[in-house]
Amino acid sequence: MENTVRNKQVILRDYIEGFPKESDLKVVTASNTTELKVKPGSMAVLVKNLYLSCDPYMGIRMREPNPSTLALIDAFVPGKPIAGFGVSKVIDSDDPVFEKGDYVWGLVDWEEYSTIHPIGIFKIDININVPLSYYTGILGMIGLTAYGGFFEICSPKKGETVFISAASGAVGQLVGQFAKLMGCYVVGSAGSKQKVDILLNKFGFDDAFNYKEEPDLDAALKRCLPQGIDIYFENVGGKMLDAVLMNMKDNGRIAVCGMISQYHLKANERIQNLPFVIVKKIKMQGFVCFDFLNSFPKFLEFVLPCIKERKLIYVEDIVEGLENGPAALVGLFHGQNVxxxxxxxARE
Incomplete structure (x- = not known):
């Protein structure tokens, strides 16, 4: 292997307003060379990035920081690489925990090679026979998000009714299948006929609808869930949340994972039906995946046998080439992924 490289990176041009565009991101080759060695005594780890995760929260990080977003996560820096969860191979290490040739997952910059400090990266057990890309999703923070939000916040019981918005996405597809494994009645919403078909025929949802074709979301929910909703896994917000609140059962639970419909609006949509939280004694809790880090071993004990026994189906939409990163990430905000x-x- 060569000793130095010119690192290809995806950088943010400037803070955005509204929805991200491909032109807000730029693929560049760094002018300075990157040495493929770490400095002795640095405790750093040099990795070659193999897979990068595209996630909705990354759009928030592209906006100019304000008190509400800073409370959740730091903003990206214009002119610098964007960052997210990735799967990487260790090229060199000054940390005794990680050796050359190890595979790891954790937070990395969007670039070919990253020098990182090993807080927040996790070694991958290659004896577990799954695709490495799974650690950007079902075996990483996406899977933990679905597990923690559904099981630890919603406390599901057999026979309960579960509704999931953005149900064909990375988190939603897992929550729906977790709910089916629990013996729940599961309904999802998605943004195309193709995605609805996947929910019904691939993931085994009991019912599903295309929210773009529903002039009345309240009517759609009453049609699919006439007895009401025990558990709502919230990924969308806005009009969908407003309609759900009217259809929740008494003592229902709402896990607020995301509100992607609101992330890039100049003014958030008003929620009219919040009084139902009081009247129906609804538990509604927001969370982030890091809230459940202590549950990660328990999560793996649950999910790995499900994967091995093919009780879970996991769908990935893989785009190849760092140069296609801006299109892949921006397409996520317009529902182009399945x-x-x-x-x-890079190749493994």
Whole structure:
């Protein structure tokens, strides 16, 4: 292997307003060379990035920071690489925990090679026979998000009714299948006929609808869930949340994972039906995946046998080449992906 490289990167041109565009991102080759060695005593780890995860929260990080977004996560820096979860191979290490040739997953910059400090990266057990790309999703923070939000916040019981918005996405597809494994009645919404078909015929949902074809979301929910909703896994917000609140059962639970419909609006849509939270004694809790880090071993004990026994189906939408990163990420905000959007940077 050569000793130095000119690192290809995806950088943010400037803070955005509204929905991200491909032109807001730029693929560049760094002017300075990157040495494929770490400095002795640095405790750093040098990795070659193989897969990068495209996630909705990354759009928030492209906006100019304000008190509400800073409370959740740091903004990207214009002129610098964007960052997210990825799967990488260790090229060199000054940390005794990681050796050359190890595979890891964690937070990395969107570039071919990254020098990282090993807080927040996890070694991959290659004896577990699954695709490495799974660690951007079902075996990483996406899977933990679905597990923690559904099981630890919603406390599901057999026979309960579960509704999931953005149900064909990375998190939604897992929550729906977790709910089916629990013996729940599961309904999802998605943004195309193709995605609805996948929910019904691939993931085994009991019912599903295309929200873009529903002039009345309240009527759609009453049609699909006439007895009401015990558990709502929230990924969308806005009009969908407003309609759901009217259809929740008493003592229902709402896990607020995301509100992608609101992330890039100049003014958030008003929620009219919040009084139902009081009247119906609804538990509604927001969360982020890091809330459940202590549950990660328990999560793996649950999910790995399900994968091995093919009780879970996991769909990925893989785009190849770092140069196609801006299109892959921006397409996510317009629903162009089916399943978990992943960018493949290099061969394993």
């Amino acid at each position: 399943g978990k959007q992943v960018l493949k940077v």
